[in-house]
Amino acid sequence: MTPNLHLWLIPLLPLIGAAINGLLGRRLSRQAVTGIALAFCGAAFAMALGVAIQFSALPLPYTEALAHWIRAGTFQADFAFYLDQLSLVMLLVVTGVGFLIHIYAVGYMWEEGGFYRFFSYLNLFMFFMLTLILASNYLLMFIGWEGVGLASYLLIGFWFTKDSAASAGKKAFVVNRIGDFGFLIALFLLIKHFGSLDFDQVFRLVQPLSPEIASAGLLTTVGLLLLVGACGKSAQIPLYVWLPDAMEGPTPVSALIHAATMVTAGVYMVARSHVIFERAPIALTAVAIIGTLTALFAATIGVCQTDIKKVLAYSTISQLGYMFMACGVAAFSAAIFHLMTHAFFKGLLFLAAGSVIHAVGGEQDMRRMGGLRHRIPWTFWTMTAATFAIAGFPPFAGFFSKDAILFKAFTSPHGSWVYWAIGVFTAFLTSFYMFRLWFLTFFGEYRGAESAGHDGHLLSGAPVSHGHGAIHESPKVMLVPLVILAVLSVCGGWVGSERFDRFLAPVFHRLEFKLVAAPAFLDGPHAVMPPTPEPNTEGPSETAFTLISVSAAALGLLLAWLLYLRRPQLPQEIAHALGGFYQAVLNKYYIDELYAVLFVRPLVDGSTKILWHGIDQGVIDATVDHGADAARKVSDSVRHMQSGNLRSYAGWVALGAGAVIGYMIWIGAR
């Protein structure tokens, strides 16, 4: 008898919190709003922990059917939740990091208007994200998928009176729709060919298909369309453009939604659909190529950004690219491992950046920071941990996961040295731009105006209300989450990719297992390592890979130190020397402008000229207008008959009668 886990409560609790705060929050005090938001989010976290504790005793995967939803013919989709090792990892990351960021946001948003609205949206986001993770079929997952998009839209545009924030929210929503369209088509194809959207059923039907047959079309198409969806949500080329703009939202939102959790939904979805991708080599290669290119591309843009949050945004895109690269070489557990460590250190980086922005009064330009390490020591030390983690220095968390990805990129049967080389180069760039940020922010001389104080809050759309002008450390409620996340950023990787891989093995190798392994393996799925193809031993050993990637990171650190601390005038000279290329990178390769010319302008012009002026005004309106005009003209001439003069009516009747009689006489005479 399986114990009842009441999984449905985990998403539902934040929804209740969102509903209370959203409906009644206007009348509640800030303390009450805080209490409600934290209580319901914390309860979800506590339940997730409870599930994790009972976890080893559970028969997995565990499914919890809640209610029937759609039953049409043989097709059915239910409200059902699904728990396996993969969803458990996601569950813990989302509720844990989410809860910490909730706490942080209390401090960060305390002075803001719309406090209740913010927490209501934040809880709403948790609800949808947990639905996405726990769904047992694609349709329920799609609800969560759309829901997090909605929450993201609402939170990016939180300061909706600011035009740039409102349009950034719109951009995120529209770009996400493009991806969602691909996702939806993939779902329709699955329904058409497998008659179900349930993970278990679809995968059971997909599993016997061998790559040779499957790649003939269907699975490749489905895989590519799912990839389009994942690209939209996880900000991969070519749909990444919304994420940098999404930084218009409050910093806790950037940390929670646009770094730690929502943007990783695409990675989760690809990993969840691994059965499909493994049987569609073309789609898998596409995932790897897109991921690798995105990692490199975003990292180069990140090098030139001066806004502290924009650097982190491009860094997020780049790290997501790593996760896609890992998925693309079928190293799904490495991708999820990186997803987890990334949630820790990137969440921390954003929160610490928020703390820095808070300290210097809303300034986000790194050129006007500097020398902050003694003034905000807690922020400095936590951010240091995160910076070393993302750069991939041992023994920080990012080292283990990035190393696992790079190793797999080279040795996996789907991998290639090209992915690995680009990955290592990107690791170098990552280290460079992160230490650039670190040096510019915390070292050297303070370059901002000392008295600027909190006037800057106005620029970020936040009202000024603290009365102090000097640079100051953030309140404790913001520092505690920073410290916890810093500890996780340091220790989070110690579990090791091997052990993590073994933990997730029942998810990722379950089906292959039955396919390729001898029956003996089936006896103890927990006890036996899955038969992953052993890396070819002729290649360089794992230690060599580790050395190379660590030295790449060290090189990045050195270069950043040289350019931004030792010889601060040098970057200018290099920028001058590079000329046009530097300008291109600084302007993000003019991708936004390119999209504007290629897609936005034609769409707007086409809609204005053809659809509006041509079809709407020329055809639809004209038909109605001309029809009405004609009717009026005819009635204008005819209405004279209806004079109201009785005798003229009688005359018409007599005339009609005469006509009829004349006609009859004419008929008779013929």
Add this chain to the structure above:
Amino acid sequence: MVPLSYYLVLSGILFTCGVTGFLIKRNIITIFMSIELMLNGVNLSFVAFAAQWHTLSGQVFVFFVMVVAAAEAAVGLAIIIAVYRTCDTLNVDQINLLKL
């Protein structure tokens, strides 16, 4: 014997006189008399056909028409008197109380 067509022509003439009177006269009493003229023109053609075909139904119709005409004359004259008392005129163009 007088042929049927004579009766019918006379009936048509009577009816046309009635219609013309109805259309061109303004005095309400004349209009009323024109209506009677039309009815009797029709009556004439009814009895003419009845005599021609030796059936009684045409004559029965005529009786009905006469009954209706008598009733109409009673009600109509009463209305005309009431109208004259209200409007002090019998000119139909001036009796336009219901017009906007």
